[in-house]
Amino acid sequence: MSGGVPAPGPGALRGTGVPGAAPADEDRPAVPESPQPRQGTGSRFAAWAELLRLPALFTVPGDLLAGSATAPGRPGTRVLWAIGSSLCLYEAGMALNDWADRAEDAVERPHRPLPSGRIRPAAALTAACALTATGLALAARSGRPALAVAAPLAATVWAYDLGLKRTPAGPAAMATARALDLLLGAAATSGRVRPALPSAALLGTHTLALTAVSRHETEGGAPLAPLTALATTGVLTRLLSRRLARDQLPLSRGKLCSFRSASLATLPAACALAYAATAARPYLHATLNPSPPLTQRAVGGGIRATIPLQAALCARSSAPVSAVITAALAPLAARFAKKVSVT
Template sequence: MTPRSRRSARPTTMSPSPSAGASATARAWAELLRLPALFTVPGDALAGAATTGNRPNRRTLLAIASSLCLYEAGMALNDWADQAEDALERPHRPLPSGRIRPSAALAAASALTAAGLALAARAGRPALAVAAPLAATVWAYDLALKRTPAGPAAMATARGLDLLLGATATGGSSRPALPSALTLATHTLAVTTVSRGETRGGSPLAPLAALAMTGTLAWTLTRTPQAPGTALSLHPAAALSRHTAADTLRTVLTAAFVTTSGRPLLHAALNPSPPLTQRAVGGGIRAMIPLQAALAARSGALASALLTAALAPAARRFARKVSVT
């Protein structure tokens, strides 16, 4: 064997390429922040804006950006607060697996919270007055309330406030958005209650109660009269046509909400195992999109309803790559 061949036979170690390392880091952050769930956020502000009778404007966009930041702050803070539990039950998560440092997750949560409040402030004082308790609720839930009986109610409050943020940013008042906020909060309460059994399974009572709540909300959505919304400024014939179109769209979206949320809940009620419970929670999260769109349609905001509904396919596609729960 020649010296050259001797050198070539020596074992070598291959270090990962920079691009592979960057890709792994990006995926870890996508898992930490549960990026597919982001598609369920813009509909909050759009549904809230629809209740004001105004078209979405620059302040609505600022409210959406604020909501996205505060939502992702909650995702990062959630995993930071759950490090010990995840090390036992979900060791593959980014923090217990060592792919992201806990200090980086906490820094991200703090920076995103500050950014969310700054964006809300740019949308006006009424918006900031809603964003501040929303941020406080997010932090209180992750750090103190999550494992208490008040946990689901805190999460529901946060989601309701998120819808009110869109209303106050767009129209300056939260009052017209209260019924829609209550509807969204009720659905969130049911999904969060079910989520408490997603790692260990449990009783079928929570999925059954959530299934009943889904049916009740669907009945309310289709029975509540449509708000006048922007149709008041139209010619009577055009207003009637718009009203009919909005009612038809509302019925379709309500059916999509029932299907997306109800089917996995039924499976979890029949067999409350961890995999089926996780699937029910994921379905409940994705069902927020047709629910938000139906709420916008109920307010007569066809464009906002269609725009919100268009987010559902993207949420479904990305959820195949990164879990939303």
């Protein structure tokens, strides 16, 4: 999730508690608040959209759908409550990330909403608290098992943004948040998370590699991180594209059922290839030239690749409808990312 869920989220996925905010090598002294400039409603909305990185929200529902796909039955109302919970926790991480990094951003990213004075730090912190409380309340509507997952998810988001992102444990914390986000979908659907653990591990591995790359997006010069992420993408693509075992395929009767069975067998591979196509190229470019711009593009590509990865996880769990719905979020994320950066 990056920041909310641990999305995601940036710097180490700036602002997800769903993928991460850029870690600082050392703490910098606090910067006094800038006077809040007068701005219209449109300007205020644009500032909050930038702070919360709204396009990254499209990477969140797939976590829940992929988790729900591992449980028997179809997603119900409880999953919708869980998706709302996840969205709130993800955005809480985004707001908290910028609040925690306001001194660093004043030096490295003075255009960001807080150091530029477009949003006051107190407002960002209040938003993070309110979104966290709302996320937990929505999780409670999904049932006790969902709340039991959402609570450590929220704790991970806050721990990451308030300290862990500046430590070697940062990428692992972000990966844990994304994995918990997927488990939230399983808990809301069936009350059980064990069947979703393999999918959570795959999503967490992707997030771990991506967060390691994002830790260098402002200074660049680290080819090992994108190279590792590139290799990880190859391994995950291989695992995701394996054909379903024969006993997992539905029984075929007639040509229509045979076609449906064949589609279920090939859909995971198609989604896996889309995942590789989205992530591999920017990772390769950042490996060959680890400059800040190319590293930032690699982070953006890795965030966008989260959606086809989620679709592949849904398809592997024999949930083609969830896979298609998740995949349909990708063009929307790309369209809105042209207006508001996801990193």
